[in-house]
Amino acid sequence: MADLVLFNANVMTMDSSCPTAQLIAIQDNRIIAVGKDDDLREFQRRNTKTIECRGKTVLPGFIDAHCHLHALAESRVTLNLEPHHNVRSISDVQTKIKASSQQLPSGAWIRGRGYNEFYLAEKRHPNRWDLDQVTSAHPIKLTHRTGHAHVLNSLALKMVGISNETPDPPDGLIDRDVKTGEPTGVLYRMGDYLSSKIPPLENHQLDQGIRIANDELLSMGITSIQDASSHNGIDQWKMFRRWKDTGFLNPRVAMMLGSESFSVYRKEDFETQTDKSQLRLSGVKIILDETTGHLSPGLAELNEMVLKIHRSGFQACLHAVEENTVETACSAIEYALRKLPKSDHRHRIEHCSVCSPPLAKKLAALGIIVVTQPSFIYYSGDRYLRTVPAEELKHLYPIRTLLESGVKVAASSDCPIAPENPLMGVYAASSRMTETGEAVLSEEKITPEEALRMYGENAARATFEEHLKGSISPGKLADLVVINGDPTKLPFNEIKEIKVEMTILDGEIVWERR
Ligand SMILES: [Zn+2]
Numbered sequence: 001m002a003d004l005v006l007f008n009a010n011v012m013t014m015d016s017s018c019p020t021a022q023l024i025a026i027q028d029n030r031i032i033a034v035g036k037d038d039d040l041r042e043f044q045r046r047n048t049k050t051i052e053c054r055g056k057t058v059l060p061g062f063i064d065a066h067c068h069l070h071a072l073a074e075s076r077v078t079l080n081l082e083p084h085h086n087v088r089s090i091s092d093v094q095t096k097i098k099a100s101s102q103q104l105p106s107g108a109w110i111r112g113r114g115y116n117e118f119y120l121a122e123k124r125h126p127n128r129w130d131l132d133q134v135t136s137a138h139p140i141k142l143t144h145r146t147g148h149a150h151v152l153n154s155l156a157l158k159m160v161g162i163s164n165e166t167p168d169p170p171d172g173l174i175d176r177d178v179k180t181g182e183p184t185g186v187l188y189r190m191g192d193y194l195s196s197k198i199p200p201l202e203n204h205q206l207d208q209g210i211r212i213a214n215d216e217l218l219s220m221g222i223t224s225i226q227d228a229s230s231h232n233g234i235d236q237w238k239m240f241r242r243w244k245d246t247g248f249l250n251p252r253v254a255m256m257l258g259s260e261s262f263s264v265y266r267k268e269d270f271e272t273q274t275d276k277s278q279l280r281l282s283g284v285k286i287i288l289d290e291t292t293g294h295l296s297p298g299l300a301e302l303n304e305m306v307l308k309i310h311r312s313g314f315q316a317c318l319h320a321v322e323e324n325t326v327e328t329a330c331s332a333i334e335y336a337l338r339k340l341p342k343s344d345h346r347h348r349i350e351h352c353s354v355c356s357p358p359l360a361k362k363l364a365a366l367g368i369i370v371v372t373q374p375s376f377i378y379y380s381g382d383r384y385l386r387t388v389p390a391e392e393l394k395h396l397y398p399i400r401t402l403l404e405s406g407v408k409v410a411a412s413s414d415c416p417i418a419p420e421n422p423l424m425g426v427y428a429a430s431s432r433m434t435e436t437g438e439a440v441l442s443e444e445k446i447t448p449e450e451a452l453r454m455y456g457e458n459a460a461r462a463t464f465e466e467h468l469k470g471s472i473s474p475g476k477l478a479d480l481v482v483i484n485g486d487p488t489k490l491p492f493n494e495i496k497e498i499k500v501e502m503t504i505l506d507g508e509i510v511w512e513r514r
Contacts, residue, residue, distance in 0.1 A: 001045050002032060002048050004027075005024070005040060005049075006024045006058060006480070007052060007053065008054060009055070012488070023035050023037055026478040026507045031476050051502075056482050056483065058480055059221070059472075059483065061224065063222070063223070063459035064225045064413050064459070065226045065412040068416065069229075070229060072209075072415050072420075074113070074206065077205050079110070081093055087119075090120055097134045097135070107139075112141075115144060126185075128153050128154050131151065131154075138155070143191075150187045152185050152187065162174060164181055166183070171189055172187065175187065175188065188291065189292070192231060207246075210249055214248060219503070222420060223479035223480075225252070226282060227253060228256050228412075229258070236255065240279055241279060244279050262284045282315060288320045290322065290325055306333060310336035310345065315463075318349050318350065330359070333347045333366055346369055346462065347369070348370070348371055349363070351372070357401050360407060364405045364407045371462060373414045374426070374454070377397060384396060394441070396440065399429055411459060422455045430495065478507035480503075481503050482500070
């Protein structure tokens with residue numbers, strides 16, 4: 001007996017023991033059977049709800065293996081300065097801020113995000129003087145599309161205590177005018193410092209943002225997310241819990257802990273009386289960075305951090321972009337495994353943007369999971385083709401190479417850095433096309449089915465949840481997405497036009513196209 005039956009569907013189960021089906025039967029929040037339309041009568045009782053899918057494709061709900069939900073929520077209630085929102089010059093930035101300043105009382109913070117200097121006519125970051133021209137009555141904070149740089153106006157700089165005399169913090173950089181030494185307002189890798197000085201958005205504003213973000217995620221068929229924010233700790237956990245309890249957030253959340261919070265981690269603060277299928281901890285995030293010229297954290301420190309995480313039974317999730325940092329991440333995991341061998345550790349490298357074939361083999365041999373962002377190829381590919389040095393470009397997001405080397409690759413959006421849409425990721429991974437139709441390493445194409453698996457089973461593996469998610473199989477959670485085209489049958493270009501029709505989570509319809 002089933003509570004819900006979907007039939008007349010093109011079911012891509014992503015389960016090799018039974019790859020296709022027409023019918024899915026669900027009881028409570030679990031899939032109880034997958035079969036043919038003829039089976040309908042067997043499951044249908046008086047109270048069974050049925051959905052006639054009219055031949056539409058049904059897939060396991062998408063899993064976004066790396067995103068930043070708090071930033072996504074915040075971004076939906078702050079000024080959007082992305083190029084796609086008609087921000088193509090610094091004067092466009094100024095116009096948007098001007099409009100905002102006219103609606104806010106003086107003294108109120110103006111926050112904007114998503115600007116991308118590559119797409120600004122001036123090809124540079126806005127600076128304090130550009131912002132001062134608009135208003136001196138409001139402190140302004142702009143966040144770069146990557147989240148790793150910010151721009152403040154003079155009032156904001158004063159309020160957070162940055163002046164000519166302020167030295168650069170250990171891992172950050174205060175950009176300065178070469179002649180006068182005066183801070184230009186552009187700050188690199190100082191997000192944590194700024195968060196400690198600038199009042200956060202109020203809860204009711206964030207709640208509004210999370211409701212918008214939730215609707216977007218569901219409208220793209222995303223039923224699970226893995227939050228990779230490096231400042232995650234007990235406060236973020238409580239916020240996720242509140243969002244789950246109030247019903248503002250539907251997708252299941254696996255939250256990584258930031259490495260600082262991990263050092264003060266106490267088990268009893270987390271997961272007690274929490275439904276782990278809805279909200280759980282997964283891994284510890286460490287950012288490996290060399291933008292300030294030296295590797296941070298240093299290798300010895302990193303080795304001990306990873307070993308500590310490894311010993312505690314957590315997954316280490318190492319943010320590494322350049323080949324050098326990927327190699328370092330790799331050797332830190334190797335170090336931990338030498339000290340304490342463990343076969344199924346599932347340590348992860350987040351991004352792994354540049355990776356040569358020998359390095360891919362090494363990752364595979366060590367059992368490291370790579371969490372990639374295929375849609376960057378579409379959204380940022382044109383910039384990569386023009387700015388990434390040739391040596392690195394030839395190994396950029398080498399997804400085919402990684403898969404052929406035996407690496408388990410999970411996919412993600414890194415939203416709000418890129419839009420959440422997994423189907424855009426499937427398109428980008430299988431076409432390698434940029435937004436303007438240029439190819440980025442065609443030889444690294446994978447099939448749409450392989451790409452779908454990266455948003456399904458492989459992403460589930462990345463949090464040890466493949467027994468619950470990632471395929472449409474009896475016993476698994478009833479998280480499904482109904483879409484209006486079959487990505488494995490359509491011409492490539494049409495994959496990115498596929499729309500989600502319905503999203504089912506825990507056996508309930510949580511979103512439907514109207
Ligand atoms: Zn990220």
